[in-house]
Amino acid sequence: MSEGGKLKVAVYxxxxxxxxxxxxxxxEDDLLELADLVEISYFMEATRRTKPGPYDLSFVExxxxxxxxxKRINEVRQNCKTLVAIGxxxxxxxxxxxxxxxxxxxxxxxxxxxxxxxxxxxxxxPISAHVKVDLELMGCPINKDQLLxxxxxxxxxxxxxxxxxxxxxxxxxxxxxxxxxxxNIPCVGPVTMAGCGALCPSYGRGCYGCFGPMDDxxxxxxxDYFLSQGFDKGDVLRLLRMFTGYSExxxxxxxxxx
Amino acid sequence: xxKEIKVDYLARVEGEGALDIKxxxxxxxxxxxxxxxxxxxxxxxxxxxxxxxxxxxxxRICGICPVAYQMSSARAxxxxxxxxxxxxxxxxxxxxxxxxxxxxHTLHVYILHxxxxxxxESALEMARDHADLVRAALRLKRWGNRIMEILGGRSVxxxxxxxxxFHRCPKKEELEPLLADVSDVKRTAMDAIxxxxxxxxxxxxxxxxxxxxxHDKEYAITxxxxxxxxxxxxxxxxxxxxxxxxxxxxxxxLRSLVGGKRPYVVGPQARxxxxxxxxxxxxxxxAKESGISFPLENPYMSIVARVLEVAHSVVxxxxxxxxxxxxxxxxxxxxxxxxxxxxxxxxxxxxxxHRYTIDNGGxxxxxxxxxxxxxxxxxxEADLLELAPSLAKMTTEKATLLCEQTIRNYDPCISxxxxxxxxxxxxx
Numbered sequence: 001m002s003e004g005g006k007l008k009v010a011v012y013x014x015x016x017x018x019x020x021x022x023x024x025x026x027x028e029d030d031l032l033e034l035a036d037l038v039e040i041s042y043f044m045e046a047t048r049r050t051k052p053g054p055y056d057l058s059f060v061e062x063x064x065x066x067x068x069x070x071k072r073i074n075e076v077r078q079n080c081k082t083l084v085a086i087g088x089x090x091x092x093x094x095x096x097x098x099x100x101x102x103x104x105x106x107x108x109x110x111x112x113x114x115x116x117x118x119x120x121x122x123x124x125x126p127i128s129a130h131v132k133v134d135l136e137l138m139g140c141p142i143n144k145d146q147l148l149x150x151x152x153x154x155x156x157x158x159x160x161x162x163x164x165x166x167x168x169x170x171x172x173x174x175x176x177x178x179x180x181x182x183x184n185i186p187c188v189g190p191v192t193m194a195g196c197g198a199l200c201p202s203y204g205r206g207c208y209g210c211f212g213p214m215d216d217x218x219x220x221x222x223x224d225y226f227l228s229q230g231f232d233k234g235d236v237l238r239l240l241r242m243f244t245g246y247s248e249x250x251x252x253x254x255x256x257x258x
Numbered sequence: 259x260x261k262e263i264k265v266d267y268l269a270r271v272e273g274e275g276a277l278d279i280k281x282x283x284x285x286x287x288x289x290x291x292x293x294x295x296x297x298x299x300x301x302x303x304x305x306x307x308x309x310x311x312x313x314x315x316x317x318r319i320c321g322i323c324p325v326a327y328q329m330s331s332a333r334a335x336x337x338x339x340x341x342x343x344x345x346x347x348x349x350x351x352x353x354x355x356x357x358x359x360x361x362x363h364t365l366h367v368y369i370l371h372x373x374x375x376x377x378x379e380s381a382l383e384m385a386r387d388h389a390d391l392v393r394a395a396l397r398l399k400r401w402g403n404r405i406m407e408i409l410g411g412r413s414v415x416x417x418x419x420x421x422x423x424f425h426r427c428p429k430k431e432e433l434e435p436l437l438a439d440v441s442d443v444k445r446t447a448m449d450a451i452x453x454x455x456x457x458x459x460x461x462x463x464x465x466x467x468x469x470x471x472x473h474d475k476e477y478a479i480t481x482x483x484x485x486x487x488x489x490x491x492x493x494x495x496x497x498x499x500x501x502x503x504x505x506x507x508x509x510x511x512l513r514s515l516v517g518g519k520r521p522y523v524v525g526p527q528a529r530x531x532x533x534x535x536x537x538x539x540x541x542x543x544x545a546k547e548s549g550i551s552f553p554l555e556n557p558y559m560s561i562v563a564r565v566l567e568v569a570h571s572v573v574x575x576x577x578x579x580x581x582x583x584x585x586x587x588x589x590x591x592x593x594x595x596x597x598x599x600x601x602x603x604x605x606x607x608x609x610x611x612h613r614y615t616i617d618n619g620g621x622x623x624x625x626x627x628x629x630x631x632x633x634x635x636x637x638x639e640a641d642l643l644e645l646a647p648s649l650a651k652m653t654t655e656k657a658t659l660l661c662e663q664t665i666r667n668y669d670p671c672i673s674x675x676x677x678x679x680x681x682x683x684x685x686x
Contacts, residue, residue: 014296015296015298017319017320018322018671019320019321019322019324019414019415020321020414021321022321022322022365022414023414025365026403026414028396028397028399028400028403029400031396032385032389032392032396035385046369046380046381046382047379047380047382047383048379048380048662049379049383065296065298066296069296094318095298095300095315095318096298096299096303098303099299099302099303102302102303104299106302107299107302107303108297110299110301110305111299111301112297118297120296120297120299124298140318140415141414141415199411200411200417202411203411203417203424203425203426204425204426204588205417205418205425205426208314210415235308238307238308238311242311242315243318
């Protein structure tokens with residue numbers, strides 16, 4: 001706790017696009033109120049003033065993809081009470097985890113003229129592969145309302161509630177006709193964690209799984225269904241091997257078909 | 259006498275960077291602007307993905323300007339397979355892009371950059387003394403985000419844009435709530451011009467070459483020809499012939515230079531300098547009234563360029579919303595065919611170049627992306643070198659702040675610059 005008895009909050013970035021941190025700044029209407037309720041002690045994107053830890057609550061964005069990050073995440077863990085991994089990179093490795101099925105040395109050569117100077121691990125992995133994570137907020141990006149709700153619950157000393165069910169329930173709740181049934185569009189909403197508000201189907205497209213697997217999903221069943229409907233196998237598998245493709249449940253299902 | 263200015267982790271920039279300058283007898287001994295943003299290898303893992311997935315994937319390069327990545331990649335692919343996006347869909351893309359400009363510029367102007375000019379560590383601290391300014395800025399930012407939310411579903415990584423247009427175009431009544439507070443938003447944006455024009459700009463005299471898209475009929479954002487204050491006038495496809503990325507032995511940085519030789523500047527200041535005639539008349543009037551004259555030469559005046567673009571964006575966005583009719587089809591479709599295509603659009607931070615090669619099945623064979631920050635890095639370094647003699651006379655604290663402010667002039671989005679890792683300049 002800070003001297004004023006406020007929760008000391010830190011925000012960290014690892015391999016990522018900054019989008020999840022930006023969701024904190026995107027809480028425009030609530031940002032200044034939030035800043036009054038907690039002490040933002042470390043948030044490099046927003047302020048150059050940093051206060052030393054330990055912190056009560058650390059938000060971690062990004063996946064672990066370099067040797068330096070591998071070390072730094074341990075320091076972050078040791079310096080906080082509660083660690084919340086935010087976003088697809090921190091919870092599933094993110095889009096850069098596509099390298100995990102390839103040879104990173106080859107990737108270096110594709111992008112850099114002098115690949116020998118580039119320090120990168122063979123894999124990009126979620127925070128939980130390295131340290132204990134107390135809570136995971138999914139999404140590419142995270143939903144800012146969910147983030148504010150979680151902070152509010154933590155401020156009250158409650159265990160934050162996050163959904164466990166699939167995007168399908170959100171589609172039904174907002175009255176969006178199922179895109180698989182009505183438009184014959186492949187959609188991975190049936191195996192994807194709710195939290196976005198079922199955005200993609202409401203825009204007439206299939207869910208691409210950016211919130212990662214729901215609790216206890218059946219991706220194999222979904223893949224088999226799409227294949228039985230005559231969809232291209234490559235298209236179906238790539239839909240699950242995208243922003244959260246390296247999450248264990250999606251990974252295992254897709255790997256089986258290759 | 260020697261002095262070292264060290265910033266281990268640059269604050270209030272998007273991504274991770276550091277600065278290290280060593281001065282000896284008033285001269286620069288070494289200057290290192292280090293980018294330690296981890297490489298994410300987008301151009302490598304895009305290979306083997308479908309052309310339809312490219313805008314969704316490249317959006318993830320940057321959470322602050324995802325629309326720019328979606329638009330440059332979508333346009334490159336549309337050119338390649340010969341898709342003509344109709345004007346009524348194009349204008350909606352422009353509206354989405356204006357939303358991103360408002361959101362991104364407002365974030366930078368007030369939250370990241372203004373504290374330098376006003377003497378604060380952060381906007382949150384600034385808010386204690388200037389609550390009205392910060393609240394007005396957040397309302398403005400909110401308005402830009404709302405445009406993106408309506409058109410794209412969400413402001414970070416919007417889901418509706420696609421190759422050929424949008425998955426779904428909004429109905430007029432979905433856009434109309436934007437008009438409810440537009441007069442308040444417009445007043446805030448116009449007032450900001452007067453406010454920014456009267457900030458204190460540190461002296462820095464460096465003649466830079468400015469590069470941006472130019473379009474005769476509109477303030478260039480989504481398409482145009484490449485123009486520069488050095489006389490370049492070329493189609494967008496020639497970008498990678500004109501600007502050469504090179505690597506130097508003492509650095510792991512890829513740096514983009516005109517003809518492989520001269521630094522150049524992209525971004526709001528470049529656009530305003532090259533395209534101020536296409537700014538909305540009321541924005542130009544307000545600029546004149548505030549004593550702003552073109553070109554803006556001092557790099558610290560990039561904040562002025564940004565507020566001019568925000569005001570223009572609000573004016574144009576309002577006009578688009580008022581005249582909006584839902585397009586007859588949200589997107590155009592076509593069969594992929596083997597080929598190559600390149601496109602530039604103006605990301606908030608400057609020209610963003612994409613080039614793709616796909617095969618007959620529509621799978622990406624090759625991808626190349628040049629981000630604005632990669633292009634501006636040489637100019638940041640040139641500004642810092644120019645500044646160096648005066649740094650020697652300052653306290654380390656002041657010198658450090660000034661260096662940071664100088665880098666922030668470019669609103670560097672280091673997350674986007676997956677291309678470079680470390681920059682080091684040694685001067686004898």
